[in-house]
Amino acid sequence: xxxxxxxxxxxxxxxxxxxxxxxxxxxxxxxxxxxxxxxxxxxxxxxxxxxxxxxxxxxxxxxxxxxxxxxxxxxxxxxxxxxxxxxxxxxxxxxxxxxxxxxxxxxxxxxxxxxxxxxxxxxxxxxxxxxxxxxxxxxxxxxxxxxxxxxxxxxxxxxxxxxxxxxxxxxxxxxxxxxxxxxxxxxxxxxxxxxxxxxxxxxxxxxxxxxxxxxxxxxxxxxxxxxxxxxxxxxxxxxxxxxxxxxxxxxxxxxxxxxxxxxxxxxxxxxxxxxxxxxxxxxxxxxxxxxxxxxxxxxxxxxxxxxxxxxxxxxxxxxxxxxxxxxxxxxxxxxxxxxxxxxxxxxxxxxxxxxxxxxxxxxxxxxxxxxxxxxxxxxxxxxxxxxxxxxxxxxxxxxxxxxxxxxxxxxxxxxxxxxxxxxxx
Numbered sequence: 467x468x469x470x471x472x473x474x475x476x477x478x479x480x481x482x483x484x485x486x487x488x489x490x491x492x493x494x495x496x497x498x499x500x501x502x503x504x505x506x507x508x509x510x511x512x513x514x515x516x517x518x519x520x521x522x523x524x525x526x527x528x529x530x531x532x533x534x535x536x537x538x539x540x541x542x543x544x545x546x547x548x549x550x551x552x553x554x555x556x557x558x559x560x561x562x563x564x565x566x567x568x569x570x571x572x573x574x575x576x577x578x579x580x581x582x583x584x585x586x587x588x589x590x591x592x593x594x595x596x597x598x599x600x601x602x603x604x605x606x607x608x609x610x611x612x613x614x615x616x617x618x619x620x621x622x623x624x625x626x627x628x629x630x631x632x633x634x635x636x637x638x639x640x641x642x643x644x645x646x647x648x649x650x651x652x653x654x655x656x657x658x659x660x661x662x663x664x665x666x667x668x669x670x671x672x673x674x675x676x677x678x679x680x681x682x683x684x685x686x687x688x689x690x691x692x693x694x695x696x697x698x699x700x701x702x703x704x705x706x707x708x709x710x711x712x713x714x715x716x717x718x719x720x721x722x723x724x725x726x727x728x729x730x731x732x733x734x735x736x737x738x739x740x741x742x743x744x745x746x747x748x749x750x751x752x753x754x755x756x757x758x759x760x761x762x763x764x765x766x767x768x769x770x771x772x773x774x775x776x777x778x779x780x781x782x783x784x785x786x787x788x789x790x791x792x793x794x795x796x797x798x799x800x801x802x803x804x805x806x807x808x809x810x811x812x813x814x815x816x817x818x819x820x821x822x823x824x825x826x827x828x829x830x831x832x833x834x835x836x837x838x839x840x841x842x843x844x845x846x847x848x849x850x851x852x853x854x855x856x857x858x859x860x861x862x863x864x865x866x867x868x869x870x871x872x873x874x875x876x877x878x879x880x881x882x883x884x885x886x887x888x889x890x891x
């Protein structure tokens with residue numbers, strides 16, 4: 467896992483020692499006090515909940531760049547014009563230069579602030595894989611075309627992975643230090659899990675965590691060249707699945723030490739209780755066929771949460787709909803949980819948003835706990851008979867949901883799982 471420190475300073479050593487000492491005898495409980503999300507399923511939690519319940523397909527034709535020569539021509543996309551209207555952004559020059567990733571992060575942060583206005587983060591932990599790659603592409607083309615230096619400089623300054631984080635802090639306003647995690651498709655879940663562990667250890671009381679990624683031509687064409695993308699519907703866990711569809715979005719969660727949250731009367735939406743990671747170390751792009759990596763991540767997250775597989779009510783699967791990913795995750799889930807636990811991949815509705823995926827799915831897990839329902843795995847025609855799974859096929863279900871496992875597995879065998887539960891006062 468790669469962690470980059472973006473800016474700022476941590477609490478001083480004396481303060482940190484006192485916090486660690488206070489929590490040494492008993493790990494802190496970690497509350498989720500607010501959430502914010504922007505995804506192809508909606509701008510905000512209300513729109514997202516409605517779309518998840520309806521099983522809406524958020525995948526559409528890509529128009530931002532030429533896809534006439536690619537196998538896949540669709541993606542889960544954000545309506546940037548609608549997003550700007552939501553943020554109240556006009557045609558001002560400096561606002562036009564903000565990358566779509568910045569706008570997504572700013573909107574997610576605004577929803578967090580609306581949900582918990584007194585949340586004051588001491589640290590930001592954010593996952594991403596492509597950063598502002600499309601601005602990097604624009605810079606390269608401007609260089610090749612020898613366009614005006616100021617224009618080239620503007621593209622360059624706004625493509626760096628920390629720029630959407632800095633823009634978010636400016637819009638808050640907030641001056642907390644930030645850490646950026648780039649760990650393939652596990653980045654968003656790693657960010658939430660890393661933040662959880664820092665709060666539980668008493669090193670910080672309040673952390674804003676999550677992830678973002680926006681569609682870029684280079685990444686889109688790269689996945690298409692790997693033949694990981696599909697020209698059809700994305701069908702996770704289907705016998706006839708043919709590959710993934712990319713997406714974009716951002717999500718943020720406000721994590722706080724439970725007693726601190728209670729003392730200030732903060733809303734407590736859920737509780738993060740466990741985090742597990744593993745590394746297959748098998749292949750650059752293919753997971754180990756035995757499913758050992760995903761299984762270890764889930765087992766470690768459950769152990770961390772002091773939970774058994776029988777305590778879990780829902781699994782938000784990584785579920786990319788590629789042959790190898792679904793095979794290994796399906797095997798791991800079937801072996802560890804059997805058919806009892808309902809499983810779905812919300813990527814079936816919004817595509818795979820890479821570094822943002824784990825964070826968005828963590829928010830969706832909180833929504834499932836809040837509203838007591840199971841999001842569907844749409845486009846499913848026939849479940850792969852290789853494993854026996856309880857797939858939430860095509861239609862959402864009302865259900866009693868107390869404990870959720872959310873999975874993210876990425877290239878290079880990077881595996882991460884988190885456990886999120888109903889908050890117990």
